Amino acid sequence: MDRKSNHSAPVLTDPTLMSKSRLGIHSSLYSPPGVVFSPGLFITMQRKKSIKLEDVRSSWLDAMKSSSPTHRKIAKDSGIELLSADADAAYRNWTLKYPSALSAFEHITNCAKGKRLALFLDYDGTLSPIVDNPDCAFMSNAMRAAVRNVAKCFPTAIISGRSRDKVFEFVGLTELYYAGSHGMDIMGPVQSMSNDHPNCIRSTDKQGKEVNLFQPASEFLPMIDEVFRSLVEITKEIKGAEVENNKFCVSVHYRNVDEQSWTIIAQYVHDILKDYPRLRLTHGRKVLEVRPVLDWDKGKAVEFLLESLGLSNCDDVLPIYVGDDRTDEDAFKVLREGNHGYGILVSSAPKESAAFYSLRDPSEMGLVGSIVLCLINIALAFSLCLAGDPFVNFELELSYITASPLGSPQQVIAVNGKFPGPTLKVTANYNVLVNVKNKLDENLLITWPGVQMRRASWQDGVLGTNCPIPPNSNWTYQFQVIDQIGSFFYFPSLHFQRAAGGFGSFTISNWNTVPVPFNIPDGDIEIMIGDWYDTELVPDGIGFETIKVEPEGYRCCHLAILQFSRNSHRPSPLIPRMMFTTSHSWLNLSASGGARSNQQGSFHYGSINVTDTLVLKSMPPAEIDGKLRPLTGPPRMDKSAINATYKHFIEIILQNNDSVVQSFHMDGYSFFVVGY
Numbered sequence: 001m002d003r004k005s006n007h008s009a010p011v012l013t014d015p016t017l018m019s020k021s022r023l024g025i026h027s028s029l030y031s032p033p034g035v036v037f038s039p040g041l042f043i044t045m046q047r048k049k050s051i052k053l054e055d056v057r058s059s060w061l062d063a064m065k066s067s068s069p070t071h072r073k074i075a076k077d078s079g080i081e082l083l084s085a086d087a088d089a090a091y092r093n094w095t096l097k098y099p100s101a102l103s104a105f106e107h108i109t110n111c112a113k114g115k116r117l118a119l120f121l122d123y124d125g126t127l128s129p130i131v132d133n134p135d136c137a138f139m140s141n142a143m144r145a146a147v148r149n150v151a152k153c154f155p156t157a158i159i160s161g162r163s164r165d166k167v168f169e170f171v172g173l174t175e176l177y178y179a180g181s182h183g184m185d186i187m188g189p190v191q192s193m194s195n196d197h198p199n200c201i202r203s204t205d206k207q208g209k210e211v212n213l214f215q216p217a218s219e220f221l222p223m224i225d226e227v228f229r230s231l232v233e234i235t236k237e238i239k240g241a242e243v244e245n246n247k248f249c250v251s252v253h254y255r256n257v258d259e260q261s262w263t264i265i266a267q268y269v270h271d272i273l274k275d276y277p278r279l280r281l282t283h284g285r286k287v288l289e290v291r292p293v294l295d296w297d298k299g300k301a302v303e304f305l306l307e308s309l310g311l312s313n314c315d316d317v318l319p320i321y322v323g324d325d326r327t328d329e330d331a332f333k334v335l336r337e338g339n340h341g342y343g344i345l346v347s348s349a350p351k352e353s354a355a356f357y358s359l360r361d362p363s364e365m366g367l368v369g370s371i372v373l374c375l376i377n378i379a380l381a382f383s384l385c386l387a388g389d390p391f392v393n394f395e396l397e398l399s400y401i402t403a404s405p406l407g408s409p410q411q412v413i414a415v416n417g418k419f420p421g422p423t424l425k426v427t428a429n430y431n432v433l434v435n436v437k438n439k440l441d442e443n444l445l446i447t448w449p450g451v452q453m454r455r456a457s458w459q460d461g462v463l464g465t466n467c468p469i470p471p472n473s474n475w476t477y478q479f480q481v482i483d484q485i486g487s488f489f490y491f492p493s494l495h496f497q498r499a500a501g502g503f504g505s506f507t508i509s510n511w512n513t514v515p516v517p518f519n520i521p522d523g524d525i526e527i528m529i530g531d532w533y534d535t536e537l538v539p540d541g542i543g544f545e546t547i548k549v550e551p552e553g554y555r556c557c558h559l560a561i562l563q564f565s566r567n568s569h570r571p572s573p574l575i576p577r578m579m580f581t582t583s584h585s586w587l588n589l590s591a592s593g594g595a596r597s598n599q600q601g602s603f604h605y606g607s608i609n610v611t612d613t614l615v616l617k618s619m620p621p622a623e624i625d626g627k628l629r630p631l632t633g634p635p636r637m638d639k640s641a642i643n644a645t646y647k648h649f650i651e652i653i654l655q656n657n658d659s660v661v662q663s664f665h666m667d668g669y670s671f672f673v674v675g676y
């Protein structure tokens with residue numbers, strides 16, 4: 001491969017020196033830096049000023065430094081990036097311009113209605129967290145499952161700077177399309193259009209399926225190999241430097257190089273590139289990327305794939321691109337300028353972007369991170385688009401704050417910094433996604449009493465069906481509130497957390513189109529009534545509010561003490577008390593499995609025919625096989641399933657024979673209390 005040594009600044013090469021005959025590819029693909037393309041792909045030169053070598057080097061160094069923001073602290077041991085308070089405020093401000101794709105999800109879902117989605121994903125920093133060793137950038141199983149699920153719903157492609165083979169090795173999903181080397185190596189579906197495309201050949205994938213292979217830079221292979229070897233050689237003495245061969249481009253990593261040596265790296269890469277005017281340099285996350293001077297990038301790859309999939313120029317197609325890097329901006333631009341689809345920028349720090357939405361770095365939220373959640377949303381949104389039931393997304397963060405429910409300050413559990421927590425308002429049949437972040441110092445589960453967890457009873461947020469959410473982790477509950485109009489609430493089900501807060505209202509309204517048998521109320525006022533515990537009496541002189549419960553009406557305030565009108569006494573000392581007695585019985589109706597507005601059905605209490613009486617006894621735990629196990633009677637072999645007949649009434653007696661307070665939980669579906 002010929003090398004030119006008469007150019008001091010390879011990034012400013014005159015494209016007229018290059019010709020199709022020398023590289024064997026269509027001249028419209030050449031795009032030397034400093035050169036802009038008209039919409040018709042004709043090259044127009046910007047020859048405004050001559051740029052000095054020093055300027056080029058120093059701009060490289062600036063770019064290298066800016067790819068490693070200094071305002072973030074890295075918790076070395078955990079690998080988690082912590083945002084300082086200022087940076088956090090700046091980030092929140094930035095999300096006004098680039099809203100979180102999770103909070104804007106309803107909007108995205110509405111735009112997706114009636115459209116066909118096409119999803120494009122970057123790999124490093126998007127599907128896998130950024131790690132020191134590029135060979136260890138593995139994606140989590142949760143991420144893989146999420147990607148597999150979206151790929152089942154609609155065409156999904158990964159477009160990466162890595163070699164296509166390497167990305168496939170990491171991802172291992174045959175359901176996807178892969179584009180490596182920043183889109184210069186695309187394995188896509190066989191389409192008549194692609195057959196006609198220059199640099200496109202028919203091939204077979206690893207499963208023997210016929211595919212189209214598009215490699216517009218194939219002529220550069222020997223040159224890239226040569227440069228790769230030179231770069232390996234020249235950087236071998238620099239501790240931490242790593243050169244990665246990405247087939248049609250080369251990455252020079254300086255993440256593990258002492259910052260003092262970054263200038264040397266820049267100098268070495270510069271020295272090599274000056275002999276290769278047909279190669280250019282772009283910047284990634286602590287990586288210098290050497291690639292052919294072609295007008296081909298991730299944006300072009302998106303357009304190519306849409307075309308190959310028969311999805312280009314269609315009003316009913318909504319492409320979504322998720323990426324974190326500067327090279328992903330080309331794809332964001334294509335979507336923005338084409339005025340269709342959305343770019344979602346993954347970033348923990350504010351930066352200018354052509355994306356519409358943002359998502360926080362996957363490394364911040366651990367294994368099941370924001371990207372996984374976003375992909376789950378997208379997959380569900382697709383079923384939603386088919387089924388017509390909207391999605392609604394909530395973020396709940398539970399943490400401790402100091403509040404004075406009874407006048408004196410004490411630690412309470414807040415939800416999103418508020419006590420009581422925010423009201424979750426949804427409409428019947430909505431698919432509800434609630435991402436719960438546990439910022440407490442103990443395990444957490446959130447339960448939704450009274451809400452039927454249709455086909456999702458294990459999401460009920462109680463021990464036994466749900467694993468607890470460990471501190472500093474999150475879990476996303478997903479359930480559909482089918483035909484359940486009413487006022488509900490959520491609370492933490494573990495230990496005595498519910499006595500310290502962490503609760504809020506959950507209201508399910510009817511669809512506007514579905515009539516309710518009463519006048520439309522002027523508004524909703526949520527009143528949560530419960531016991532509260534304080535070690536002291538309510539001291540004299542503290543300002544507590546009283547709600548008079550009288551037929552004529554009530555008044556409401558944020559936090560209040562309830563006092564019945566015929567009771568003139570001051571509120572008594574409040575002690576912890578569960579809504580539970582040691583023997584508690586009720587009649588239980590299994591209502592229709594289908595959706596009905598009056599799920600209890602109608603019945604006459606006196607004529608209820610109780611078919612079964614069950615006594616559930618809790619006993620002190622007994623030692624079985626060396627372990628303490630909770631019991632519901634003397635240790636014996638028994639079956640744990642309760643048999644009940646559809647639409648029958650059963651009586652359940654709950655008995656607590658333990659020395660500690662217990663609560664019983666009837667999980668799930670169509671159980672209705674009809675008396676107690």
Ligand SMILES: O=P(O)(O)OC[C@H]1O[C@H](O[C@H]2O[C@H](CO)[C@@H](O)[C@H](O)[C@H]2O)[C@H](O)[C@@H](O)[C@@H]1O
Nearest residue numbers: 123124130131132134137160161251255285287
């Ligand atoms: O387009 P992408 O899929 O985002 O690939 C861009 C580059 O990603 C990789 O480097 C980045 O991730 C590494 C592993 O986390 C990290 O160590 C490095 O600092 C990042 O720049 C990949 O190794 C490069 O070849 C890609 O060009």
